[in-house]
Amino acid sequence: MNHNYLISIIGPTAIGKTSLSIAIAQHFKTEVISADSRQFYREMQLGTAAPTTKELSAATHHFIHHKSVLENYNVGAFEQEALSRLYDLFETHSEVVMVGGSGLYIDALTKGLDDFPQVNPSIRATLNEEFALHGIEPLQIKLKSLDPQTYESIALDNPHRMIRALEICIGSGKPYSSFINKDKAKRKFKTITIGLTAERATIYERINKRVDQMMAEGLLDEAKKLQHLQHLNALNTVGYSELFKFLDDEWTLDFAVSEIKKNSRRYAKRQLTWFKKNDAVIWFDYQTSLKEILESIKGEMS
Structure with missing residues (x-):
């Protein structure tokens, strides 16, 4: 019988995954693995909505700011490193929490990657x-x-x-x-996937507010420091590529911010499309109480 559980928290950007994952980790006295491919990079703090110092201190996190944008890092490397870390954590914890919005990285850890041939x-x-x-x-x-x-x-x-x-x-x-979808290696744990969602208008409103907050906290200054590295793959992402257009005198700042909001909304839509393909997800409204979500998780363990 399998007694190791990976509790995966998914959902669109800005829905509240970080705070829920910390609360669940604290309840089970366990640790958190991040599967957000943009939060891996230490130079990208504000534009990726990475956990704050206070949030990081509330529960031990793994795969947050552990790489530089100058390093080559991909989903295959993440699968190997995260799987090794996860099995290490299962030595002392029956439950581990995973949180993130990068569907491919989540699937890599929970299901394994498809085996593609090497090409030139x-x-x-x-x-x-x-x-x-x-x-x-x-x-x-x-x-x-x-x-x-x-x-x-x-x-x-x-x-x-x-x-x-x-x-x-x-x-x-x-x-x-x-x-795609060939036979993959079996995982030695059970994944319980909790999805957070809301009405589309609410998701979009939360995204718009988050972008405004990022700008108020200094996202433009962060982008300025990274402008000379904008050719790197890690920085070709929402929140930075738009501000680089402003810094390169191609767009106005107001237009760049409006594009960050628009592209973030599009990203959220793509996230939901990806996650909805997984019939095993247990969906909750983002305002659902922690007690109700924990009861559902424990029901899946019984």
């Missing part, structure tokens, strides 16, 4: 160059031709996902989708 790095370099010169539309057209199934399911406005799918198609001569 020059393919990605060529695709990146094509994207830089001509934008994302030619990549979309190419993917639709090579792999219609992935074209219908992928986030078409996400160049990183688009390029990843294309490099597999081109490098292997097979559709990216043909490598």
Whole structure:
């Protein structure tokens, strides 16, 4: 019988995952693994809504600000490191909490990654160059031709996902989708997934307020310090790429902030689309009491 439980807290950005994860960790006297791919980087504090110093002191966290934007880090490396850390934690805790909004990273830890073939790095370099010169539309057209199934399911406005799918198609001569959802290694724990959600208008309002708060706390100054590194993959993300446009005199500040809000709302929509594919998620309104959520978790353990 499996007595190790990973309690995974998911939901769209700005919904309240961090505070809930800490409360649950405190209840079970355990620790928290972050699966937010933007919060890994120590230089990106404000724009990623990383836990505050006070929140980090309320429960031990792992995979928060443990990397630099100058380091190459990907979901495969996270899977290996996080799985090792998780099994170490299970030596002294029956329950561990995971929190984050990065669906691919969450799935990597809970289910394992799909096994893709190695392809020539020059393919990605060529695709990146094509994207830089001509934008994302030619990549979309190419993917639709090579792999219609992935074209219908992928986030078409996400160049990183688009390029990843294309490099597999081109490098292997097979559709990216043909490598998806094959048999994976079994995990030696049970995952209990708690989802937080709200009406769309409420989610969008919370996002807008969070962006305003980030700006008030100094996000623009943080972006200025990172402007010279804007070419790095880690910084090609919502909250920073828009402010770089302002700092490069391409946009006004008001427009850049409005774009952060718009792109954050789009990101939240994509998050929910990803999470809704998991039928095992137990969904709660974001205002649900901790007591009710804990009762549900304990019910899953019985």
